[in-house]
Amino acid sequence: LSKLSELGGVAIAGVDLSQRLPVEQERELCAIFDKHGLVVFRGQQLTKQQLRDAAMPFGGPMIDPPATVRDPDVPGIVVISTRGTTGDVVPEDPDALVGDLDWHSDQGYVPAPNRGKILYAVQVPEEGGMTGFIDNQRTWRALPEETKRRIEGLHVIQSWDRAEYYLARNRGYRIGGDQEMVKGKFPDMVFPLVLSHPFTGEKILNVVPLWDAGILEMPGAEGDALLAELVAHVLKPEFQYWHPYRVGDAVVWDNWRFIHASSGTPGRYVRTLWGIAIRGGPEIGRVLPK
Numbered sequence: 001l002s003k004l005s006e007l008g009g010v011a012i013a014g015v016d017l018s019q020r021l022p023v024e025q026e027r028e029l030c031a032i033f034d035k036h037g038l039v040v041f042r043g044q045q046l047t048k049q050q051l052r053d054a055a056m057p058f059g060g061p062m063i064d065p066p067a068t069v070r071d072p073d074v075p076g077i078v079v080i081s082t083r084g085t086t087g088d089v090v091p092e093d094p095d096a097l098v099g100d101l102d103w104h105s106d107q108g109y110v111p112a113p114n115r116g117k118i119l120y121a122v123q124v125p126e127e128g129g130m131t132g133f134i135d136n137q138r139t140w141r142a143l144p145e146e147t148k149r150r151i152e153g154l155h156v157i158q159s160w161d162r163a164e165y166y167l168a169r170n171r172g173y174r175i176g177g178d179q180e181m182v183k184g185k186f187p188d189m190v191f192p193l194v195l196s197h198p199f200t201g202e203k204i205l206n207v208v209p210l211w212d213a214g215i216l217e218m219p220g221a222e223g224d225a226l227l228a229e230l231v232a233h234v235l236k237p238e239f240q241y242w243h244p245y246r247v248g249d250a251v252v253w254d255n256w257r258f259i260h261a262s263s264g265t266p267g268r269y270v271r272t273l274w275g276i277a278i279r280g281g282p283e284i285g286r287v288l289p290k
Contacts, residue, residue: 001032007241008135009038017044017054017250026057033058033116034200037254038133040243044120044250048074048274051120051250055276058252059115064106064277071274080119081272082265091267099271100264103134103235104210106255109160109186111283116255118276121245125269130242132261133253139234140194140205154193154218156227157288158211160186188288190216193230197256198282204257207234216288234259245273256284 002011010032015021021029033039046054052074055061061076069085071077079085082098091098107113119131140148193215195206207230215223242263243251253260255278265271 004038004040004243005241007133007239008036008138009040009133009241010036011040011042013042015041017041018046018050020053021057030057033252033254037135037137037257038241039252041250041252042246043248045248046120046250046274048077051118051274052076052276054250055118055278058118058278059281060279062114062277062279064114064117076276078275079272080275081123082125082267082270083272094266094268096267097128097264098267099262101262102210103132103208103259103261105208105259106277107280108158108191108208108211109189111189111285111287112280113284114255114277115280116253116278118278119249119251120274121247121249121251122274123270123272124245124247125265125271127266127269128263129265129269129271130244130263131251132240132242132263134234134239134241134259135257136205136207136234136259137197137202137257139207139239140203142239143205143233148194151226151230152194155190155216156193156206156208156212157214157216158189158191158208158285159213160188160211162211162213188213189285190288191285195256195284198284202257205230205234207231208259209235252278255280 004011048071052061063076064078069078069080071079071085080099082091083089105113106117191206193206195204197204209231212227212231215227218226
């Protein structure tokens with residue numbers, strides 16, 4: 001067990017996720033996951049089915065949109081590649097970034113977002129292709145006490161329509177062709193601005209730049225200013241860890257605690273990750289009343 005960086009997360013060598021682990025070892029890994037929220041298993045050699053099975057100790061696999069990147073053979077597996085799910089996409093500009101994506105959490109448009117995700121590195125580019133992580137348990141702890149008192153009890157509005165606008169501008173995403181992920185498909189959601197983690201009880205600053213559209217109790221300029229202040233706090237460089245993949249890395253993170261982003265990959269390179277979402281369970285949000 002070793003630290004990924006001073007910003008949190010740990011790396012583990014010598015654990016083979018292709019095999020079902022003894023119960024005691026699974027419990028130990030779950031405890032490590034609960035404590036650190038970001039775990040990298042080095043040197044894995046996984047099939048898609050084995051990757052799906054690797055989600056079992058952490059809560060089990062689930063199917064997660066968008067359908068445009070779902071693997072046709074193994075339910076729940078997504079293929080995130082600069083060459084498309086089936087390898088038939090050729091970027092027009094070899095210098096332009098493919099798949100760059102702003103800071104977000106997964107499934108911010110449903111009451112019970114997935115617990116986390118595993119991304120497994122199949123092909124790694126010579127340049128770019130990193131995933132960024134911000135620990136919002138850490139950003140909460142770093143807030144001034146006065147700000148903490150001010151924001152506890154408030155709720156943030158998360159909007160799929162807001163996120164869809166930004167996703168649609170991205171060359172690496174074809175949202176408009178996915179009938180499950182189109183404008184108006186999902187209602188706006190309300191989540192606690194300060195979230196108590198359902199499993200650990202730790203407080204999390206629930207600020208997600210791609211989703212956040214406002215503060216429920218503070219509509220208008222005052223709420224917008226407060227949200228902008230919190231976003232600026234969360235996005236400080238000193239909170240950002242960017243993971244440079246090695247082939248065989250299986251990266252597991254807590255979706256309730258960490259937000260993540262993609263640096264993008266220059267079109268000349270091939271980057272391929274396989275992913276599986278980890279089932280959530282508790283409802284931490286609710287639909288915004290009309």
